[in-house]
Amino acid sequence: MNKDASTTGEQFRITQDQLQKLLDVLRDQGYETVGPTVREGVITYDQIDGVEDLPIGWTDEQEPGKYRLKKRSDKALFGYVVGPHSWKKFVYPPRQLLWRMHRDNGTQKLEEPSEDYPRYAFFGVRSCEIQALAVQDKVFMGSDYRDRYYALRRKDNLIIAVNCVEPGGTCFCASMDTGPKARKAFDLALTEIVEKDQHYFLIESGSDIGTDILSELKSDPATDKQIARADELLEKAARNMGRQLDTTDIKDLLYRNAENRHWEQVAKRCLSCSNCTMVCPTCFCSTVEDTTDLTGTSAERVRRWDSCFTLEFSYIHGGAVRPSEHTRYRHWITHKLASWQDQFGTSGCVGCGRCITWCPVGIDITEEIKSLQDSESLTSDEAKAKE
C-alpha cells in the first residue's frame, strides 16, 4: 500500500493494467461499474466489467444534428466525449413505478417498489457531467421538497472522473465554466495521456473513499514533467472547444428578447420533437401516468420524463399555455440559460453540447444566442443610423 496516496489532490501515475485493477477493486467493494461503451454505433453508458468494455480506439465526431463514431489512430480509452446518454438515467430513470394499489373486498393495499437500488460507480464521468449532477442535486435535493427517489439513488454514487483532453465538436464547457478539467465533487479523477511511445493515466483522489481506493492500486507519484504535460493538454483543450457561448448578461438578454422576431425563425426549423430535453443531463421534468387494470381492482402511478416541447406539458383547463412552437423553444432556452438562475441559483446548461448534436435538425443553442445578440447589436446599429 502506498502511503503517499493518503492526501487528496496529489497526482499519481497508473497504467492500463492498474485501471483494470481499479475496476476490480470497485466491483469487489460491491459497486456496479457503469461507464462508456459502444452500442449500436454510438457511445452509451452501460455496465462495464473490464477495461476491454470501454470504447478503446474510438472517437466521436459531433456537429449539429450529426454524430459518427470513427476509429482513432491510437488505443486511447477515453478518446471521445459525451454521447446520447447521461448519468441522469441511473439516478433519475426515464420511467419509474411510484406505487401500486390493490383493492380486495373493500380493503386497499398499497404496494411500494423496492428501494434497494444498486450502488453505482460511475466510471468515466466528464467534468460537465459532474456539474450536471450537481445541478440536478440542487433541483431534487436543494430545498425542503427533497425528491426521495432521486436522493436514494444518488446517495452512494462513486464518481470516477475523466478530464477531457480532446473536446468534441459541440462542446462548450469552457464557456460555462464547467470543464474540461474536473475540479470538485469526484472521488477519483483521471487524465489520459497518449504519447507516441507511452500511454498512461494520471489519477488523483478527491475524497476519502477515493483515497482509500487509490491506495490499493500501488501507484507511483506522477513526476513534475507528467503533471505539466497533463496541464498543458487541458489548457489546450479549453482553448479548442467546438462551440462557444458568450454568457455576459445572458439572463437579461433572454428576458429582454421575449418578443424578438427571431423566435419565429427558430420555430420554422424546430420539430418540437423533445430530443433536446431528453438528452440534456440537467432537464428534470416529469409527468405521472395513472392507470388501472381492466377490472379496476389495481391502479398504478408511474413517473416518466416529460418535456416542455409537448402540448400536454403546459396543458391547463381549456388548453396548452404554449401552443405555438416558438413559445416552446423560447421557453426551453430561457429556462436553461436564464430563469434557471432565478429558480436554482445556477445555470441550467453545463455546455455538454448534447442538445446540439442530438437535435435531428441541428438547432444549436449557442447559435441561437448569437442570433439574439446579433439582433440586438443590429438594432442599436440601426438606431444609430437613424440618428
Add this chain to the structure above:
Amino acid sequence: MPAKKKPKLAVWKFASCDGCQLSLLDCEDELLAVAGAVHIANFPEASRAVEKGPYDVSLVEGSITTPHDAERIHKVRRQSKYLITIGACATAGGIQALRNFKDVREFTSIVYANPDYIETLERSTPIRHHVFVDFELRGCPINKYQLLEVISALLNNRKPVIPEHSVCVDCKLAGNPCVMVGHGTPCLGPVTQAGCGAICPSFNRGCYGCFGPKETPNLPSLSEQWQAMGVDKTNLVRAYRGFNAFAEPFRKESESHENG
C-alpha cells in the same frame, strides 16, 4: 363489489385488413381479463354468435370506401354509446387512401374484368368524416397495450394515457441512440405520434409513421433535413404516402413535394 352489468362490446369492420381487430385477439394473456370485464356481444372475428345492439362500446376498424359502408357506419353509431375507431384506416383512411391522390376509376378498370360491377367511392375516408367519434386509437396496426389502456380507461371512467407527443420521446425513454443523428438514417419519428414504443428505431430502422402525425408536427422542416441527408423528392413523397397518407399534415406535405 356489487356485481355490475358488464358493458356490451361490439367490433366492426370496414375497409381494412383485420390486423387491428386481431390485436385484440392477440392480447392472449389479457384476453380472459377483457372477456371478464366486458361482454363481447358482436365480434365476428372471434365468435359467430352475434347479439343485437345497442352496445355500450363499439370498436370500429377500417375506412369508408363504398356507398354501402357510408350508410352502415351511421347504423353503428346509432347503436353505440361510445364509438372508438382503431387503426390507421379508421383514423386516417389507411393505405387504401392512396386512391385519393389518383382517379379511382383508372384503378378499377385495370384491376377488375368488369369494373361496372364495382361500386366504390372516389375517396377512402376516416370514420370521423362520417360520424362523431369518441376516441381515435392510432397505429398500423394498433398497439395492443394501448387498446387495453383505452378499454380499461373507459371501464374505469378515467382519461386514457395515450400521449400525442413524438415517437422521439418514446425512443429516448427506451434509451435508443437516434438513427437520424447517429447513423444518418431518415426517420419519421419527429413528426409521428408515439404509441408503438419506437419499434423501428429500436431495430436501427427509421420510423415509418404508422401512428400518423403527432400534435403540432413540423413536416417542412423534417423534409428539408431528409433532403439534406440525400433523400430525393420521389422518396420523400413515398415516405409520407404510407398508411397515414391521407392524414392532413402528411397529405399536404407529400403534395407540396409532388411535381416539384
